Amino acid sequence: MANSYPKTRIRRVVHRFGLVPLSSNTVASFYRKNAVIRVQTKSEAYAVKPFFRSLSLHSSTVDQMKTTANYIQLLMDNGFSCMPKWLTCTSGKLWTLHKGRPYYVTPWIKGRKLENQEDYEKLGQALASLHITSSHFLSKKAPFYDHIELWKSHDRLFRRQMMKAYQTDIKIRRWYKKFGKSCNRFSDRSWAELKRPEIVNLLRKERIRPVLIHNDITSYNVIISDDGQLFIIDWDRIKVGSMYIDIAAALTNTTQFNPVFIYSFLKGYEELHPLNQTERKWIASLYRLPREAWHATRFPNRPRSRNERNMLEIMEQTWLLRLKAMDFLEEWTHH
Template sequence: MPVPYPRSQIRGIARQFGLNMISSAPMPSLYRKHAVIRMQTETGTYALKPFIKSELLRTSTVKQMNSAADDVRHLMNSGYLHMPPWLPANSGKLWILDRGRPFYVTAWIEGRPMQTAQDFEQLGQALAALHAIPPGKAGLKRAPALEQIRLWKTKDSFFRKTTARLHQKGRYRRWIETYGKACTSLSERAWSELATPETIRLIKDEAARPSFVHNDVTMPNVILSGDGRLFLIDWDRIRLGSAFIDTAKAIKNTTQFNPEFIQSFLTGYEQHRPLGKAARKTIAALYALPLEVWSAFRFPSRAGSRQMLRTIDRTWQQRVKAVEFMDAWAGLASGIPCPSNIHRKMGRLPRGEST
């Protein structure tokens, strides 16, 4: 199998950023074998990142890269401290186009993943600081949260139809009987809260005052450097959007359903960006949505989907406790059904077999 980025290409790209490369090594992510290239140069270590477009946006890769670079430059000019510095190319731009693909270069951040409650408090501070930066440009024509909610409602509807069909065929029967009703209850509670007049008004107002959002705050994308400073990496998805959604997804993707970590994150966030009652309810409702379940049942026969269903089975009680914690924080009434057969192991979920 050919190497995606030959050394000669990497060396040529490095020169376009004024760097003389000594060595390079591809580094993997959860989803890509060659997600980023670690370059050792005469002036230090850098991360060379091939830009990956979002398929959810109906624009070209180059337009998405250009937009992301403009937003990053704005953050740099605003003094945002939790992003690795981007290196300008010889042209003055923050990216270059090589063989049809955009690339950008940042400082390489060496460090450790989040481990303590204090780390999560610092993450909350970093995300709140990002959301608080004035965008310096016009608002959005549509409320980003409403657009995302419509998409998630479509996924919820697809999940219900899929589980009904699979249950009739006897496939994944045990999983569906154990968790299907509870997942539907979670989404219905969330939809009900998100449909209240105060919540709708809040998320509609966000269109006029959108926030910069990272859109991919996950454990691998958060690094604590040797001096204890927290960095968010992988800024391919930066754009103006909903701070409520960005916050709810960050909590879900990083805190491991641990109430102590969740509380620390929220404490740090509200130190920089206090949240009113309606904002808290909105974030808690968004957090409760069973996004991973919907994703798994989009293609239930895939190995990754089956693994996700086993993971949800194993962590269900922690997930419920985390939702209850968020409800209490937001002042919402909690009432999540706990399946009577919750302790029964799901076992294997092989392709084409009943459960």
């Protein structure tokens, strides 16, 4: 794919943040080929991030950018340090609009990906810090993003597609036959646990005192800098929501279903924010949900992207590891 961001556009954007670029190049993410622009200046490198709206929200791109920037400003003002600092442009905002697209700029974090137990412990601590910090300044009137209802709709669609499996391509049909019923059993168990009075009460309390969630913590979005500090990047999807969903999704997307890494993550989290048995049970239930399968089969009539095909292949390759990870979390709920 050609570079979507001409040099002239990049120069105009970064000039608004007081930067003079010497060179620039686009860097791919898991989802986009031109996800971020790395700009080199005389002093250091910066990440120039084009902002794309979330399709799950009905608000405009600019409105979503405003909301995101407001949350980021609150986190910076309250001392949250596990993200790159957003630069302020000449207008005084944390973002700028150019040709209808919002952009924001942060220092480029040079470092490595998650590798060892200490890294995962730091990640758990960073996520706990995000939840604790934001709980102090969010009001109970903050708009709460309901992942549960969204995930239930994805589950229903997945089940309908299973019924039509013989009309799909042979690889999808084979995958459904091998793993589909197990996915449904996992979901049924988690939805049943959601109805337990202690879980219902827990979720009710969470809405009274909400937190900010990153909403997209993956291995790609966590960097250990050269000096050993952990940074979470790509905050485009930050929302007011459930910290338990944020924990469960981060465990799924980063720990490689490795009980050692899962334990280190949870140990780090609980060093700052201890969890009671009901909270642990709900996290284990959320982790059990087969969200990757739901996502990969959401659009049955659309040609499968490589990422969607990869999701099902990865689920098949890691199936036994996932089962062991679920067993580990089940044991963790009783400790």
